[in-house]
Each structure stands twice: as C-alpha cells, then as structure tokens.
Amino acid sequence: MKIKQTKEVELSAVTMEGASDVCMRQLVTEADGAPNFAMRQFIVDPGGHTPRHHHPYEHEIYVLEGSGTVLEGETERPIAAGDVVFVEPDEIHQFRNTGGGPMTFLCLIPNSAKSQPVLHVPEPVVSGCDG
Amino acid sequence: MKIKQTKEVELSAVTMEGASDVCMRQLVTEADGAPNFAMRQFIVDPGGHTPRHHHPYEHEIYVLEGSGTVLEGETERPIAAGDVVFVEPDEIHQFRNTGGGPMTFLCLIPNSAKSQPVLHVPEPVVSGCDG
Numbered sequence: 001m002k003i004k005q006t007k008e009v010e011l012s013a014v015t016m017e018g019a020s021d022v023c024m025r026q027l028v029t030e031a032d033g034a035p036n037f038a039m040r041q042f043i044v045d046p047g048g049h050t051p052r053h054h055h056p057y058e059h060e061i062y063v064l065e066g067s068g069t070v071l072e073g074e075t076e077r078p079i080a081a082g083d084v085v086f087v088e089p090d091e092i093h094q095f096r097n098t099g100g101g102p103m104t105f106l107c108l109i110p111n112s113a114k115s116q117p118v119l120h121v122p123e124p125v126v127s128g129c130d131g
Numbered sequence: 132m133k134i135k136q137t138k139e140v141e142l143s144a145v146t147m148e149g150a151s152d153v154c155m156r157q158l159v160t161e162a163d164g165a166p167n168f169a170m171r172q173f174i175v176d177p178g179g180h181t182p183r184h185h186h187p188y189e190h191e192i193y194v195l196e197g198s199g200t201v202l203e204g205e206t207e208r209p210i211a212a213g214d215v216v217f218v219e220p221d222e223i224h225q226f227r228n229t230g231g232g233p234m235t236f237l238c239l240i241p242n243s244a245k246s247q248p249v250l251h252v253p254e255p256v257v258s259g260c261d262g
Contacts, residue, residue, distance in 0.1 A: 001201070001203045001208075001216065001217065001218055001219060001222055001224065002215075002216070002217040003201070003208055003210060003214055003215070003216050004214065004215045005213060005214055005215075006193075006213045006214070006215060007213065009215075027193070027215045028191045028215060028217045032217050033217070033219055034189060034191065034217060035189060035220070035241075036167065036168060036189065036241040036243075037167060037168045037191065037239065037241070039191050039193065039215065039239070058165060058166060058167065060159045060165065060168065060170050060239070062137075062158070062170065062193070062237055064195075070132070070134070072132040077132075077134060079134060082136060082137045082138065083134055083135065083136055083137070084133075084134070084135045084136075084137060084140075084158045084159060084170065085132065085133070085134050086132065086133040086159045086163050086164070086165060087132055088132060088164055089166070091132055093132065106193055106237070108168065108170070108191070108239060110166075110167040110168070112167075
C-alpha cells in the first residue's frame with residue numbers, strides 16, 4: 001500500500017505543443033506497482049488550456065476545483081468542480097480554465113497509453129474579414 | 132464524450148458483509164463505454180466503514196473530503212482530503228471514517244474486477260480478560 005499527500009508529489013509543467021499554463025502531478029503510476037491504469041492531477045491556471053488533441057485511449061476525469069470548458073468536437077461544454085468527464089478513445093478534446101482561480105482535475109489513463117500516438121490538433125485560426 | 136454531475140448519479144447503499152454506513156455512486160463504468168477501468172465514488176458516514184476485505188485487483192483512491200483511516204495489514208494509517216492511496220492486489224484493506232463529517236473518496240478498479248473473488252475478513256473480536 002502507498003499513501004501520498006498530493007501536494008508532496010512533484011509538480012511539473014506540461015510542455016506538450018498546444019498546452020498553456022498547465023502543470024501536472026503523477027499520483028499513481030506503474031512505478032508504484034499499478035498494473036492497469038495511472039492517476040494524474042492537472043492544474044490549469046486561469047486562461048490556460050490543455051492541448052487540443054486526440055489519442056487511441058480514453059480519459060476518465062474528475063474535476064476537483066474550479067470551472068472551465070471541455071471541447072467536444074467543435075463544441076465547448078461547461079464543466080465545474082464535482083463533474084465527471086469520460087473522453088472516449090480517439091475523441092478530439094481540450095480543457096480550458098475560464099474561471100478566476102485554478103482548475104484542477106484528476107485524469108486517469110490506461111498503462112497502454114504510453115505506447116500509443118498522441119496527435120496535436122492546431123487551434124483554428126481566427127482572422128478578420130477584409131472582404 | 133460523457134459529462135456527469137456527480138450528485139445527479141444514483142446513490143446506493145453498500146450492502147456487502149462488513150460494510151457499515153457506506154453509500155456509493157458508479158461514476159464511469161463499462162456501460163459508459165469505458166474499456167479498461169471504472170470510477171466509483173464512496174461516501175462513508177462518521178463512524179462508518181467499508182468491509183475488511185481483499186481481492187486480486189488493485190484500488191486507486193483519491194480522498195475528496197473528510198478524514199479517517201485505512202487499514203494496512205494490522206495497522207490503521209490516517210488519511211484525509213487530498214490523499215492518494217494505492218491498494219495493491221491481494222492486500223487486506225478497510226476504510227474508516229473517524230472524522231465528524233462525511234468521508235468521500237474516489238475508488239477506481241480495473242474492469243476485470245467483476246470476474247474476480249472478493250473475500251471478506253471478519254473484524255477481530257475484542258473481548259474482556261477474565262483471567
């Protein structure tokens with residue numbers, strides 16, 4: 001058995017292309033002996049967001065704190081503390097903090113994720129209209 | 132994608148032998164399309180506890196609210212909101228709420244759990260000494 005206080009787990013910046021003002025903690029991983037899936041915590045600062053991306057594995061997410069949106073296809077859906085999000089394999093998704101404080105969530109993935117591709121989807125370009 | 136508000140998910144009593152004052156919600160399961168693991172929420176009332184038991188699959192637990200103990204072998208270890216507990220396969224474990232309010236935690240298990248045995252371990256009998 002392992003017991004950890006979340007705040008004692010190392011916090012690192014998420015540097016993946018498309019991420020902005022996001023940090024994460026690896027709470028339970030294969031290194032702890034977890035045979036099937038991993039628990040991570042993400043902290044998104046106000047105005048920050050995770051990459052717009054997709055991959056062949058699922059996410060199971062629990063919002064611990066704050067509020068924001070999750071992109072489902074082309075639609076931004078609101079989320080807040082206490083909400084659960086199941087992201088299916090291969091769905092394009094992105095989490096944005098639209099609140100005034102940190103948005104913190106748990107995100108669990110299968111151990112098989114590490115051998116699977118993660119594909120970044122560029123943000124749509126919003127431009128003025130001269131026509 | 133599925134988004135659920137936790138409080139809108141059906142709450143049911145845990146009736147397994149050895150459980151006392153425990154309710155649970157199935158937050159993400161195979162019925163949602165989750166291919167690998169399930170997310171459940173447990174709510175233990177003050178003085179309540181989960182069964183003392185073991186099984187061949189792991190738990191990944193995040194304490195959302197309250198405080199209590201988790202039994203590791205014969206030792207009660209303190210836990211509180213924000214703590215993470217990894218229970219290894221086959222470990223005897225039991226969660227007790229020793230605080231004044233509800234103790235709430237997420238508990239994730241692999242989908243394979245449903246075909247595996249769960250073995251209840253009776254509480255030790257504490258008796259007076261007449262000798």
